[in-house]
Amino acid sequence: MPGAVCRFHSFLLTLGQSLTAALLATLAVERALRLVSPSHHALVFAFTTGGKFTGGKKTVAFLIAGELVFCGVVSSIHLYGTLPVDWVSEQRSCGARFTESLQMLDLTFCFDYAIPYWIVALPAFVVAFVKFYLARRKSSPGGEIILERNSYAPGDAYSSRIAKLQQKFRSNKPALQAKSRRLGTLGKRVYTTKGYTELEDWDSDIETESNNLDSGDGRQRIHLLPRPEYAALVASAITVLATSLCWFPWIVARFIWSRTPRDPPPSWFGTMAVLLMHAAALVKLVAILICNPYFRSAAWKTACCRRKVSGSSQAFSEA
Known part of the structure; x- marks a missing residue:
């Protein structure tokens, strides 16, 4: 494949990886804000009924557009020649030669993995669960969890x-x-x-x-803390944790291949890293389906084209 096609292919791969990490980090911050300050969350992310493009719709659209532009700029390093990208005939795929630009490898690691997962998402979930623990200890005599x-x-x-x-x-x-x-x-x-x-x-x-x-x-x-909101928080936390763990072996393997090319990792480790990296695409859906029963109910209702779910409680139907 020609060099231009390889660069564009590498750009799309990096864009997908960095955009996924940025969106998961944003979701972690949004879930944490929902528990830490529900009043501010309602003012920023509240969706109005009808087709008007106001309130939370503008917020979500602005966040997605901003992250798309930011991740596009970071991923464009593969288009402007700052990182060599060639066609590897042995692997029948395009690959970036990070051995010739270790600084670019460190930059990609920071923006695609370390900052979104370790610096943004992890502290946000820690704050959210600490707030849940404190709110549960200070719950009212009636048993409701007041945020x-x-x-x-x-x-x-x-x-x-x-x-x-x-x-x-x-x-x-x-x-x-x-x-x-x-x-x-x-x-x-x-x-x-x-x-x-x-x-x-x-x-x-x-x-x-x-x-x-x-x-x-x-x-x-x-x-108050509704059960669907807590289920969404748990599902988001497990999704971010599982996604980061699936990508971690591939990150380690890439650093070993780039910094010590003469002493590569064993073949089984590389195979496992590649398989886990591709499995991360299914982790998000599986985690939400397992951890969030309200999402399962809504997905089943959508798949069956039914307006109401028979045999479900009012809480499941309304969620």
Whole structure:
């Protein structure tokens, strides 16, 4: 194959790898923000009903476009000749000669693997699970896991805030604290159409008249952790971990081949690295199907072209 075709082929491979890592890292940050600050997450990622291109749709489109441009610029090193790319007749494939540009190998490793997985995704998931652990320990007497409790919501009038504050001091706090405390149960209550759990016993410092858990504009005063959101967090964490582990042997093999070409790794190690690298393409789908029952229900409904899933609970159907 000619050199131009090899460079374009190598560019597409690098673009796919770096874009996958960037999107998984972005998903990790989005899931962490959902647990750490649900109110800000609702304001940034809230999807409005209808065909209007507003709110979360603009945010997601901007993130995908920005990552596509950034990864395209990083991957374009294979097009402008900074890294030699040739047709390897023994392997019948195009390959980059990293032995002639070890700095380019280090740069590709940083942008395609180390930064997205180790520096961005891993700390984001650690923060998310720490927040879940702390929120579960501080769960309410009713058993709901409260992620955030706001004294007022964006858009409230000053008079309504004063009324809430006065009602708070007039409430019977000792009677509320006397209830037996237990850990949250991740979705013990009834799910609404948007996945939020409904409270049975309202706290005294919250107005039940204006409290709306279904509002999609980030104006909830109590943000609870629904079971579908936790399932999505676990599925995302396992996906990122499994993907990074599948790619790691190939990264190690490439460094050995480039820095010590006269002492290559054993053939079985190279074969295993290549197989795991290709298996990473299926890890994402398998991890989501295994860890997220709500995704399985939605996938089955879509495959069967059914509007409702028979025999499923209301929580599964609404998710």
